[in-house]
Amino acid sequence: MASPAKMQALLLREDGFSSDVVPAGQLRDVGRYLELAEVDLPKPGPGQVLIKVTASMVNPSDLMFIQGGYGQPRIKGAPAGFEGIGQVVSGNGFMAARVKGKRVSFVAGPAGSGAWAQYAVADATTVIKLRNDVAVEDGAALIVNPLTAAAMVEMVPDGGAFVASGAASQLGKLMAGYAKDSGKRMIGLVRRDAPMEALKALGAKEVLNETGKDFTAELKAVLKAEKPTIFLDCIAGSVSARVFNAMGNDSRWVVYGKMTSEPPEILEPGKLIFMRKKIEGFWLVTWMGRTGLLKKLAAIRKVQARFADGRWKTDISARLPLGKAMQDLPEALNASDGKVMITMG
Amino acid sequence: MASPAKMQALLLREDGFSSDVVPAGQLRDVGRYLELAEVDLPKPGPGQVLIKVTASMVNPSDLMFIQGGYGQPRIKGAPAGFEGIGQVVSGNGFMAARVKGKRVSFVAGPAGSGAWAQYAVADATTVIKLRNDVAVEDGAALIVNPLTAAAMVEMVPDGGAFVASGAASQLGKLMAGYAKDSGKRMIGLVRRDAPMEALKALGAKEVLNETGKDFTAELKAVLKAEKPTIFLDCIAGSVSARVFNAMGNDSRWVVYGKMTSEPPEILEPGKLIFMRKKIEGFWLVTWMGRTGLLKKLAAIRKVQARFADGRWKTDISARLPLGKAMQDLPEALNASDGKVMITMG
Numbered sequence: 001m002a003s004p005a006k007m008q009a010l011l012l013r014e015d016g017f018s019s020d021v022v023p024a025g026q027l028r029d030v031g032r033y034l035e036l037a038e039v040d041l042p043k044p045g046p047g048q049v050l051i052k053v054t055a056s057m058v059n060p061s062d063l064m065f066i067q068g069g070y071g072q073p074r075i076k077g078a079p080a081g082f083e084g085i086g087q088v089v090s091g092n093g094f095m096a097a098r099v100k101g102k103r104v105s106f107v108a109g110p111a112g113s114g115a116w117a118q119y120a121v122a123d124a125t126t127v128i129k130l131r132n133d134v135a136v137e138d139g140a141a142l143i144v145n146p147l148t149a150a151a152m153v154e155m156v157p158d159g160g161a162f163v164a165s166g167a168a169s170q171l172g173k174l175m176a177g178y179a180k181d182s183g184k185r186m187i188g189l190v191r192r193d194a195p196m197e198a199l200k201a202l203g204a205k206e207v208l209n210e211t212g213k214d215f216t217a218e219l220k221a222v223l224k225a226e227k228p229t230i231f232l233d234c235i236a237g238s239v240s241a242r243v244f245n246a247m248g249n250d251s252r253w254v255v256y257g258k259m260t261s262e263p264p265e266i267l268e269p270g271k272l273i274f275m276r277k278k279i280e281g282f283w284l285v286t287w288m289g290r291t292g293l294l295k296k297l298a299a300i301r302k303v304q305a306r307f308a309d310g311r312w313k314t315d316i317s318a319r320l321p322l323g324k325a326m327q328d329l330p331e332a333l334n335a336s337d338g339k340v341m342i343t344m345g
Numbered sequence: 346m347a348s349p350a351k352m353q354a355l356l357l358r359e360d361g362f363s364s365d366v367v368p369a370g371q372l373r374d375v376g377r378y379l380e381l382a383e384v385d386l387p388k389p390g391p392g393q394v395l396i397k398v399t400a401s402m403v404n405p406s407d408l409m410f411i412q413g414g415y416g417q418p419r420i421k422g423a424p425a426g427f428e429g430i431g432q433v434v435s436g437n438g439f440m441a442a443r444v445k446g447k448r449v450s451f452v453a454g455p456a457g458s459g460a461w462a463q464y465a466v467a468d469a470t471t472v473i474k475l476r477n478d479v480a481v482e483d484g485a486a487l488i489v490n491p492l493t494a495a496a497m498v499e500m501v502p503d504g505g506a507f508v509a510s511g512a513a514s515q516l517g518k519l520m521a522g523y524a525k526d527s528g529k530r531m532i533g534l535v536r537r538d539a540p541m542e543a544l545k546a547l548g549a550k551e552v553l554n555e556t557g558k559d560f561t562a563e564l565k566a567v568l569k570a571e572k573p574t575i576f577l578d579c580i581a582g583s584v585s586a587r588v589f590n591a592m593g594n595d596s597r598w599v600v601y602g603k604m605t606s607e608p609p610e611i612l613e614p615g616k617l618i619f620m621r622k623k624i625e626g627f628w629l630v631t632w633m634g635r636t637g638l639l640k641k642l643a644a645i646r647k648v649q650a651r652f653a654d655g656r657w658k659t660d661i662s663a664r665l666p667l668g669k670a671m672q673d674l675p676e677a678l679n680a681s682d683g684k685v686m687i688t689m690g
Contacts, residue, residue, distance in 0.1 A: 276626065
């Protein structure tokens with residue numbers, strides 16, 4: 001099966017970084033950042049593979065990236081999209097030969113040519129050969145959220161508890177099950193009552209609605225009972241600051257996303273001194289770079305097994321054909337807690 | 346020489362903690378927190394020594410402690426004061442016998458009976474036998490500031506640079522010399538022009554006045570040239586937040602004091618994620634508990650040698666007799682960057 005010379009892709013319209021960024025959930029003007037165009041197929045370089053994309057995900061990190069608010073610079077005219085599923089059609093080197101013709105999960109984006117396109121380029125060492133029992137939507141979302149969830153829950157001490165903000169998200173749902181199976185207690189924070197029961201059913205020990213009038217008292221009681229030492233936070237706002245301030249000795253506020261525009265305060269800096277509390281970040285790219293290959297492969301196997309046997313599944317809220325993605329994306333993002341997937345058809 | 350039955354001491358008037366705390370430099374109403382009284386001599390317990398105090402220091406940590414804003418609870422009616430110099434007059438156990446009759450530096454406070462008194466109690470393992478060539482004022486201030494300065498500068502990578510706020514303080518001066526001798530570059534931040542030259546003479550590579558109109562541009566240029574990765578901060582205010590925000594990849598904001606009442610902001614939480622920046626605290630009590638005995642003894646020897654040979658000296662701005670300390674303390678604290686010492690006479 002020969003590849004065509006041209007492909008459809010969603011291309012970045014701006015270069016580099018920008019500080020003019022709205023939180024992922026509030027993005028409406030997609031046309032400012034992306035354009036649908038027909039371009040030449042990307043050419044894989046040394047150690048890279050060319051992938052015929054089946055479907056790709058829209059993650060919060062993508063929405064930050066296209067605005068210039070992510071940790072890697074944009075390249076104008078390059079296809080966007082970090083993550084997808086597809087078939088390896090060609091490649092260079094030994095590692096590429098290992099996966100040629102296989103169905104794989106991959107991360108692309110700044111390292112290659114992005115996933116929101118009919119063809120993408122990824123590093124051969126990072127593509128993941130998929131078991132037959134992994135569904136398309138799970139394979140399309142196998143890396144960014146699941147590995148982040150697994151790596152962050154692994155930070156929690158054995159038998160310990162942690163707080164997770166934005167817990168109704170796809171990542172929050174993944175963490176709930178992973179935590180329960182690891183013998184760790186998740187305290188999820190959400191902004192509506194609706195997802196609370198489902199999150200408990202998935203494995204969260206406690207779920208609190210941070211917009212409820214009794215939240216402060218509920219939080220205090222839960223922190224006292226569960227004694228969490230890690231706060232996995234994708235909001236980084238004023239509620240985050242209050243949660244961290246209420247946590248006990250030796251606790252760590254681990255920021256992995258930002259869903260508000262107003263900077264959080266360190267309410268009582270003395271607690272950094274006398275209670276040995278710390279504030280830090282988590283980024284999967286850093287984790288990938290600092291974690292040994294065997295440990296990474298073990299994590300990937302564990303993640304894939306959870307999708308294959310149904311312990312994890314990806315909730316898809318909308319499937320948008322590539323040609324209609326730009327016009328339908330804002331409404332789809334606004335609609336639900338599930339994930340939006342782009343299909344290449 | 347028999348000890349008397351009674352002694353003069355400055356006693357704590359309140360118990361436990363309080364959130365009603367003013368920064369150390371703004372404390373005026375000393376009588377709310379302390380009273381001068383005659384009380385029984387304290388009795389050393391197992392492993393403790395009784396010390397006839399020659400002189401004791403007034404550190405910022407003392408001023409936070411008496412208000413209830415330090416990491417250890419107050420005990421109403423107990424003598425205040427963390428640090429001093431004196432002679433061991435009695436004690437229990439082998440470690441006490443080792444120092445009996447010797448001139449020593451000591452830390453007291455919550456662990457025993459405080460240093461702002463004619464007699465104090467300290468743990469025998471923590472008193473430091475003084476060389477004859479160490480002056481009284483240096484022996485009185487040998488532990489809290491000097492060990493903090495040494496331990497914090499040791500956090501800076503070899504050959505690296507660091508930023509220090511409140512650098513006109515006694516601790517800042519100690520760090521300047523220690524840093525230079527360790528081959529590390531200190532960037533001191535001060536609030537007046539007056540101490541800038543002296544701080545450079547002591548060893549600071551750069552000194553910036555954070556109240557100057559060109560501070561933002563000066564800071565940017567210095568950060569670019571020196572690439573500091575550690576920010577040792579005793580202020581924890583809005584300028585601190587800006588300094589940390591301007592620092593580069595992998596930098597750490599290490600808070601060891603708080604001189605303002607308004608909480609600092611984390612201006613760009615994304616930098617915790619993408620630039621691997623961190624915020625933490627430093628407390629000498631934690632360092633003492635986590636550092637091995639040999640490493641601690643080596644640090645203490647190094648500190649004492651620096652005072653003995655004159656590389657370090659303690660600038661005393663006022664010597665207050667114990668009986669007049671309460672009335673003269675506010676003015677003395679207000680007067681200068683040097684240290685206030687209480688003498689037992």
